[in-house]
Amino acid sequence: MGKQADRADKTxxxxxxxxxxxxxxxxxxxxxxxRQQRNTAKxxxxxxxxxxxxxxxxxxxxxxxxxxxxxxxxQQIAKGLRISAEAxxxxxxxxxxxxxxxxxxxxxxxxxxTERQKQVLLDVYQSFRRxxxxxxxxxxxxxxxxxxxxAPAGRTTTTEE
Amino acid sequence: MGKQADRADKTxxxxxxxxxxxxxxxxxxxxxxxRQQRNTAKxxxxxxxxxxxxxxxxxxxxxxxxxxxxxxxxQQIAKGLRISAEAxxxxxxxxxxxxxxxxxxxxxxxxxxTERQKQVLLDVYQSFRRxxxxxxxxxxxxxxxxxxxxAPAGRTTTTEE
DNA sequence: CCCCAGTGCTAGCTACAGCAAGCGCAGTGC
DNA sequence: GCACTGCGCTTGCTGTAGCTAGCACTGGGG
Numbered sequence: 001m002g003k004q005a006d007r008a009d010k011t012x013x014x015x016x017x018x019x020x021x022x023x024x025x026x027x028x029x030x031x032x033x034x035r036q037q038r039n040t041a042k043x044x045x046x047x048x049x050x051x052x053x054x055x056x057x058x059x060x061x062x063x064x065x066x067x068x069x070x071x072x073x074x075q076q077i078a079k080g081l082r083i084s085a086e087a088x089x090x091x092x093x094x095x096x097x098x099x100x101x102x103x104x105x106x107x108x109x110x111x112x113x114t115e116r117q118k119q120v121l122l123d124v125y126q127s128f129r130r131x132x133x134x135x136x137x138x139x140x141x142x143x144x145x146x147x148x149x150x151a152p153a154g155r156t157t158t159t160e161e
Numbered sequence: 162m163g164k165q166a167d168r169a170d171k172t173x174x175x176x177x178x179x180x181x182x183x184x185x186x187x188x189x190x191x192x193x194x195x196r197q198q199r200n201t202a203k204x205x206x207x208x209x210x211x212x213x214x215x216x217x218x219x220x221x222x223x224x225x226x227x228x229x230x231x232x233x234x235x236q237q238i239a240k241g242l243r244i245s246a247e248a249x250x251x252x253x254x255x256x257x258x259x260x261x262x263x264x265x266x267x268x269x270x271x272x273x274x275t276e277r278q279k280q281v282l283l284d285v286y287q288s289f290r291r292x293x294x295x296x297x298x299x300x301x302x303x304x305x306x307x308x309x310x311x312a313p314a315g316r317t318t319t320t321e322e
Numbered sequence: 323c324c325c326c327a328g329t330g331c332t333a334g335c336t337a338c339a340g341c342a343a344g345c346g347c348a349g350t351g352c
Numbered sequence: 353g354c355a356c357t358g359c360g361c362t363t364g365c366t367g368t369a370g371c372t373a374g375c376a377c378t379g380g381g382g
Binding site: 071074089094095105106111118121124129132 | 233242244252253273275285290293
Binding site: 044045046056057060061064070 | 328329330331332333339
C-alpha cells in the first residue's frame with residue numbers, strides 16, 4: 001500500500017546516479033601516486049602511516065587501490081608527505097584541476113561569494129582583459145595568443161616553512 | 162582517524178574547541194553551511210538530494226550534523242548547489258582556508274589591469290561581500306563569517322599551476 | 323646458527339557512511 | 353470531507369572504511 005504516497009518523490013537516483021566518472025576508478029591512480037610520492041621521499045610505509053596517523057596496513061591497502069580513503073585521511077597523508085592536499089584531491093578526482101590565473105583562482109576559491117556573483121566578477125575581469133589586450137594589439141606585434149599565466153607576484157607570500 | 166577512541170577523541174565538540182586540528186569536529190558547521198546555501202538557492206532538500214545524487218534522508222542528516230559525508234558526496238553536493246567544491250572542503254576543515262584577502266591580493270597583483278579597473282573590480286567584490294554578510298546575519302548568528310585561519314603546514318610541493 | 327629490527331601484506335573485526343521504506347505534517351484541489 | 357503532492361525526519365539495513373593482531377620475508381649482529 002505505501003506505494004502511492006511514495007510515488008511522490010520517486011527517488012530515481014538509479015545505479016550510482018550520474019556515474020561519478022573519475023571517482024569510480026579513483027582507487028588505483030591515487031594509490032600509485034601516493035606510493036610514488038612516498039618512495040621519492042624515501043620513507044617507509046610504516047613511517048608515513050605514523051606521520052599520517054593511520055594504520056600501516058590501511059595505508060598499504062590505499063596504495064594498492066584496495067581501499068579508497070576519505071578526504072580526512074587524504075588530508076593527513078598529504079601532510080605526512082609534505083605535499084598540498086589539493087594535489088591529492090585532484091589526483092583523487094574529487095577536485096577539478098585548476099585552470100586560469102591567480103585572480104580566477106582566488107575568486108573561485110572565495111567561499112563568501114555565490115556562484116552567480118563569481119560569474120559576474122569573472123565576467124567583468126575577462127572583459128577588462130579583453131579590452132586591454134585589444135588596445136595593446138594595436139601597438140604590439142603578433143604572437144600574443146597566450147592570455148593566461150601572468151600574475152608573477154604569485155600568491156601573496158604565504159609565510160611558512 | 163580519531164573515531165577509534167584511542168587517540169585524542171574530542172567527542173565533546175567544545176565551543177572553542179576548534180583550534181589547530183579543525184579536521185576532527187567537522188560535522189556541525191558544514192551541515193549548517195550546506196543548509197544555508199540550499200535555502201539561499203531556494204531549493205528543497207529533496208531537490209538538492211536528487212541533484213547531488215544522494216538520498217534525501219542522508220542529506221537531511223548531513224545538514225543536521227548527524228553524518229559526515231565523504232569527499233565524493235561533498236563534491237556532488239557542491240555541484241548541486243553550484244558552488245565550488247573547495248568552499249565546502251574548507252568548511253569541512255579538510256582543506257586549509259586560502260589566504261584571507263586572496264581575491265584582493267590577486268587583483269592588485271595582476272599586471273594586466275589598470276589601476277582604475279582594479280578599483281572597479283574590488284568595489285564590486287566588496288559590495289558582494291557586504292551584501293552577503295547582511296543577508297546572512299538575518300538568519301544566522303555570528304561566527305560563520307569569520308574564517309579562523311587554521312594551521313599553515315600545507316603548500317610545499319605544489320605539483321602544478 | 324639463532325635473534326632481532328625492519329620491510330610490506332593478510333585476516334578478521336567494529337563502527338559508521340549511505341541507502342530504501344515509511345511516517346507525520348502542511349498545503350491544494352475536487 | 354477526502355485524495356494527492358510536497359516537505360523534512362526516523363527507522364533499520366548493507367557495504368565498506370579503517371582498525372588490531374599477526375604473518376612471511378630480508379638483513380645484520382651476537
